[in-house]
Amino acid sequence: MNQQMKDLYTHMFPALESKKNEFHFYGYSVVTEKGLWDYLVEKKWKRKDIAAMRPHEIVQDLFKLSPAQFMTYTQTEAQRNSSAFPELSEEERAILFSPRKAD
Template sequence: MSKDKHIYDDYFHILSPALSSKAEEFEILGYDRVSEEDIWHFLKQKRWKNPKEGIRIYELFSDIMSVKPGDYMNYATVEAFRSPDLLKDLDNEDLKQLLGDKES
């Protein structure tokens, strides 16, 4: 198993409808840049950090559906500050807004 491979990764496609539903919920709540993969990565890093053998699909489904936007956004913020490419992903408008440029 590779370093990036998680024991639950084989369930990603099976759980895709739940992930899609959660991403749509985030979008309705105003978090439109959160993808299915983002939610999956969050769960692998936080909730499933210590995976258990013999987990059932309904348990994974429940974990997906119980992700709260605040928990995800806290995680995403910390990850963004850890990233050496923090500013690389921002476009000019985002950068101006971040820096408080009132002309944008």
């Protein structure tokens, strides 16, 4: 994580902590601030210029996040990074876990 992203993470930490506490209230006790941040950066904002985003846009995306969206992401990432499919090559695994556009 570069310095600009670290600063943004630090600035957004209270909102991340609030969302983490909400998830904990609903029984998702393994959720962390870092995990929420990773979801936003790697999934939600994958194609966005994060540095150009305004703070209220970041908080809005965070507060709209549902437990189902987050847990789907974490489960997919766990499967993608595991050795659950030892017979697949890295290329085949990338094809399996990358979203496809409808023809």
